[in-house]
Every structure is written in structure tokens, then in C-alpha cells.
Amino acid sequence: MVHKITLTVNGYKRTVEVKDNELLLDVLRDKLKIKGLKAACWRGECGLCTVLLNGKLVKSCLVLAVEVDGSEIVTVEGLSRDGELTELQKAFIEHGALQCGFCTPAFVLASHQLLLENPNPTDEEIKEKLSGILCRCGTYYEIIEAIKSASNFYRKKQR
């Protein structure tokens, strides 16, 4: 059966037809052409398809699109405004927190959410929060450095 669903993706209303069995991941990437989220395992193990669904981090390969009609979704494309990178994204570049870059959108998005919730995280808290996302290039140390260096901006924002 085909359903018409409406999502707010990165601030824009998008209406799309989906089948019962279509994953949010595939709808976002293939139908709405949002390519920041990546597909790499299709079973919730690698975390690269992570999106913010109504303000919560979820793996979009574990969500059926038809379930989330009316939801608000933010992907990495929705973080920066007018082509200017966010301070967190700049920190990722400055600290070399990416190599091939394939996992970077997921880590940036998850780190952003982590800092919103806890703008002063310890190493252990960062590790706990981000262990659901895989990086084979092994940029984990640099990711921790980038988060800590960008945390200042999130603390300011909170004040």
C-alpha cells in the first residue's frame, strides 16, 4: 500500500509517497535526495544513517517511513546556515576529525546533539554517547578533541 506522508526536513515541508516497507533511510536518500546520511549496514549497527527525529537521535534504517508521518527531521545538511559551517563543523576540520569522511555527517550530528544536551562533556560521556557510530579510519581521538574545542560555543549559547 502506498501512503502519502509529510515530513519537515531541515525546516522544509516535504510530501512524499512511500510504501509500507520503505525505510526512512531510503526515503530520505533516494526519494528526497538528502545524501548526508549514509547507508552502510542497513541493520542499525554502524550508525551512519543517524538523523534527528523530533529532536532525538535515531538510526533511520530502523525506522519505517510510514511511521513518522508529520515528524520533524534534521540531517547534517540542516545544521549550517547559508553555506557557513557551524563552529562544531569547523572544529572537526581543524582537528582532523575526519579521514574518508563517510561517517562524518553522523558524528557531527550526534556530537551536536550531545553538546546541546551536555555542553561540558567528559571524555567518558562523549565515548558513551558516540559508541553507536563506527569509523574505520579511526578518527575517534580527533572527534573527542573537536567536540571539546567546540563545546565552548554551546556553553555560550546556553547562557
Add this chain to the structure above:
Amino acid sequence: MLYAKLVTSTVPHAKIKRIDFSKALQIPGVVKVVTGKDFPYRVGMYAGDRDLLAIDKVRWVGHPVAAVIAESLESAEKAVDLVDIEYEELPAVFDPLEALKHDAPLIHEKMEEYRHSPAFKPIPGTNIANKFTLVKGDVERGFREADVIIEEQFYIPHVSHCYMEVQNVVAHYHLDGTVEIWTSWQNVAPIRQIMALSLGIPHNKIIVRIPYVGGGFGGKAGLGWEALVAVLSKEAGFRPVKLVLSRREQFTVAAVREGFYGFAKAGFKKDGKFIAYDVKFILDAGAYADYTVNVGRAVGYSADGSYDIPNIRVESLTVYTNKIPTTALRGFGYPESHWVLEQIMDRAAEKIGLDPAEIRRINLVKPGISETCTGERLREDAGNPEKVLQTLLEEIEWNVPPEKPGEPWKIRSKGLALFVKGPAQPPNAAASAILKFNEDASVDLLIATGNFGQGTITGLIQIVAEEFGLPLEKIRVDYIRDTHKSAYTWQTVGSRGLFTDGIAILRAIEDAKKQIFRVASEVLRCPEDHLELVNGEVRVKGKPWEKIPLQDIVMGYTYPNGNSIGGPVIGRGVFMSTHTTYLDPETGQGNPTIFHTFGGAAVDVEIDLLTGEIKVLKIVQVLDLGRVINPLLVKQQVNGGSLMGLSIGSYEQIKFDERGWVVNPNFTNYYLIRIKDIPKEVVWKAVETAQSDGPYGARGVGELTMIGIAPAIANAIYRATKVKINQLPMNPENLWKAFKEQRPDLFDEALKMFIESKKLVEVRA
């Protein structure tokens, strides 16, 4: 766009009796189903042993037998399940030691027909895809003179590259015979070469394009799916076709790293001198060994590591089995040879009564004097292994005993391993570069250097910016590699990119500078050798006010009256190694590589004797890079390589059942290191022994950072417990068994202390 999906074998070794895809064709959206018989091509780079789809016979569980082409992925997936294949099963062989027996099932009957590179020796009528032999000195005499002899067996299981982006290809066969390929691969040139040779298409009618790649680690080098998808596109009526592997297929269909056995016998004098080494390597190459034959060669000629061993004999057999095919993985045979050698060093040190660092110092090669086991005299500026070792000892505080952990059933220990590596490549593996100036003196750098996360492109851009005195932003390398538009480079593999492509670029810069100075010399009325390039200007040396900005020259210089000289500046440069050779087929003697990067790794670990858990607290890596061009990129390679080495050393193993099925083809059952598992600290130090023919003296580094980790951990365990860990992975299960078997006394003591501590807690409670 059409979508392709592979129908794969469910049996390990069988004749294909019948393929019935009539039901699959009834699925709406299915365009065509093709089988191996439709394309009787043999493809490959080194062994030349691969079919596009199985022809007559399947050789592993996962062997693609047919491909479904459909209008949607969903239709293709549905149709795959409806392809009915009837097999006549043949006896299968899963262990390379079994496959070497004379009555073992023969996996490749027509090996003599394979078009293999002259560097390899397949043995038709057996399961040996390549036999590599190396002989130097007299190993028997060496053993007679030895005071101490060590004999050990080692094992490393199959592992997967686990690059995050799965393999994927789009191919479009056009009506005019041109084939366009878009693929997630490391290099454009070998794809074109393999397709041209196997499909008989002229090189300039094959256009291979590679955008950003989500990781490679060697698993996207050599042979891919491009030739198959190209013929699928033709079969589907010249429409573009896309093939994307699933993660499961990455573990069961795509090539992985081979399984490995090492059988070593080593002879030492009482004073610690390593005088005889007899080693046999057996590589479990799986059903196809196109690239692994070269891993078999590299593991063979790297057997001596960083040491001067006068008598050495190596036999390295790359052996077919009915398992998943194998290929290159970061380190390319060197992690395997060093897993053996670096543990032998510690075992010998223990037996002789020497410190592991001391026995290494005694046997280190001396550049300028020593020969490697292939008889190559190391150039004087090849590196400084002695300084590498010294720096490593200082950084890990080798002589400071580690603190005792609070819980008495745990122990702390330090271990180390040295390593050396050069690129494993054909002797004539060339590189080239073209750079062209634009009107504003910005530069387009046209290179084919692979860009899959190593950051080499940044290093190369830095070289161009530095030489022309331009800011980095003025130099652009397009993000798409393109056989039609990029200058040729053989491959970006083996840590060679910065070295080979860097040299080609330096020569292109020199060529461009000549053109610039020729024009500037006329305009400024000054000899060319009195000119210099500073901040994007050509200046007369010593008279910085006499100058022309680059943008006034790079499209030709125009005098006030309109007369013009020069023209658009295009620089070209090449790299060609002039001293590398094929190795002698009997003795393995010759010059296999363009540089050797020396390095060492040391670890500080905490060992739980009761559970077999290892916690690595600190990793130190020291590398003689020649010259560090970008410290951040080196740091990334060190951190990344350390974690990959730790992950493969601690967790990773593709497990097969008795019928050859992979039982853990996913990231739940095949564990990869996650951010919560990282050691507290990774530190690195560079030793910079500049190599005169390298770019600014630099050597490659990417793979090196992985080689030393596993043997250093095993050595740390051995040093503290005398428990030998000859097999990877060093997971709690394997280590717990090893502690219990080899040191029941230690284990029982630890258990006693554990129980005591619990009693105390109970009493206090």
C-alpha cells in the same frame, strides 16, 4: 537507472548443472537475468584467475552465479530468490594445509590458461596460485652454528576491510562502444587496464571516474565489479546499471584479507646474533587469488623485517581454498611477516637472557652497509632504525616498570615491535602529473592519486603551493579522478602516493617554472638563474622591486604595445623507478621496492589473568618518515592505524562453519573497535632521515602504523607471563584459554587472590 543484484552460490564447490531463471523473469520490472556462460572472460591484475560470474563451477559459498537486472532494487531482490540453481557438489577444501595435499580437490583445473604477471609462479595441477621462494646464505650451516633455536607456528584468521562505504559501481555502456564507469574504488588506472585487457575494449573508450571514496584500506584496489557491471549495461540494452553490495555481501562475496599460517625456525648465537631463519608462509587465499599472489610475494621478501640475517630461506605459498576470495589489506603481507618475526625476537631474547630491546639493537640493519634478504643494499639515507628503537624506548619509558594494578589478578606490562615497509608494486609502476595555470595564477593539478581518506592530496597541494609561493586555496585538485582527464598514476596503494606522485608533481613544477622563468627573464632582462618565485611573483634575486606577478606571465606576457611572448603554462612531470627489478624466481633476489620506511610500536597493557581481557593503556609509534610534510595528517594515520591494528589484533575474525558459510557477516557478530574502546593515549614521534630522492626527503607512512600493534601486545603478554600468543585475535576467549593451558599456576594464583579479595569484602560487609 537499472539495478543489479547478484545470485550467489549456496554450496562451496560444485558443478553447475542447470540454472532456471524463468520465474525470476516473471517479476514485474525484471529486465534480464544473465549467467557466467554469457561472458566467458577471465579478468585480473596479477593471477588473472577471476571470472565475472561463475562459469561451469562454483568455488565458494557466495560465488556470484547470475545477475538480475531490474528497474528497481526491490524487483531485483525479489527475483534473486527465484533463480533456481541445480548443483552437483564436489568435495570442498577449506584449510590451505589440506589443500596442499596431493589428493586434495583441485579448485582451478585450467590454471595454465590464466594470463598471470611474470612476477608470479602458479603451479597448474595443484592448488598453489603462487610459489615464492627466497634463499640467501646457507641456512643449514647457520642452524649448525646456532646456540639457540626457536621453532614456532603462527596463525592469523581472515579479516574484512570494513571500509564504511560498501562497494558500488554504476556502468553505462554506450552505443558507440564507449564505457563510462562510476565506482567507489581506490584507483582509476587498473580498472581501465583490467577492462581493456579482459573485455578487449580500447583504453580510450573506457572512462573511469571515481569521486570521494568512503575508505579503501587495500580492499578497493585491484579487481572490482566494473567489468561485470559494464557488460550488464550492454546486456540491458545500453542502459546505465548500478550494483551496490550489502554489508553482508562485503563479508561473503567481496574479497577480504587472507588467512595466514607461519611456520618459523630461527637460529641465534649466544650473544644474540640472529644467524639463520627458515620460514614457511601459507596463505589461505580462498577461491580466487588475483591480488593475494602479490601479498604472498610481499610477505616472503619482508620476512627479515628490520634485521640483518645472513642466512635465510623463505617459502611462501598462496593457496586456493573453497572460501571467500582475498585481496590486499593495509600493510600487504607485512603485518603477517612481522606477527611472526617480532614474536620470534622476544622468544629468542627470553631464551638467551637478553632484553627484547637489546636483541633488536644487536641485529638491526645498518643502512649503507646491510643488505636486505633480497640482496638489496640499503641506501645510506634509507632510514635510521637505531634511532627509531632508541626513541621508542624513551617514549614508552622501557626501563621504568609499570605500576601494579590495584587488583592483584591483573598485571601490567610493556611490549614492543619494530617494523619496516615499502610499497609492493611492479618495478615499472609509474606516476605522472600535469599542472596548468589559470588566468589568475591559480593552478589546476591534474592527478589520479587516490583520495579515500589518507589526506595525500592535501600533502601534494602543499608541495605545489610551497614551490610557487601561492596560498593553498589557489591550488585545486578536482574531487573526481578520471582516466580521461587525470594524469596517469599506476595506483595509490602501499603507502606510495606521496612519494611517487609527489616526485611527479615536483618535476611538473620544475617544468612549469622553466617556462615561467624563460618569459620573465626576457621581460626583466635578467638571466633565468637570477630569478626566484616568492609570494606569487617572479623577482630578481636581491632586487625584490624588480618583479612580475605570476598572473602576468602564466597566460603569456603582453608588452604595452600588444606584442606577446610565452603562452599558457602547463607543467608535466613523471616518476619512474629506475632501480627496482623483478625478483629472481628461484632465490628471490633483486630490488623489490622504492623505499623502506622504518618504524616501531610499543604498548603499555593491563592483563586480566582471570578473564583474558587486555586493556591497552598507551600506544607509542615512532616512524622514520624522512620528512614530515603535514603533521596533522601523520597524526591521523598514526591514530587510525593504531586503532585498526588494535581492532584486528583484538577482535576481528571472519568465522566459517564446516560447510564454508561465513557465520558472522555483520557488525554485531564481527566486532569493530568503537570510540568507547580506545586506549587512553596514542603518541607518535618522527625520526626524519631525509631520503634524497623523495619529495623533500619524505617516505610513505599510511600502512606502517598498523603493523607493530598486534605483535607489540603479544610481546607485552609474553614478557609478563611467558604465555605465547601465536594466534589472532587476542580476544578474551583465546587469551583465557592460553593462560589456563600455558600457565595454570599463574591462573590458579590469580583465581585464589580474586576469591580472597571477595571474602574480605564479605567479611567487611
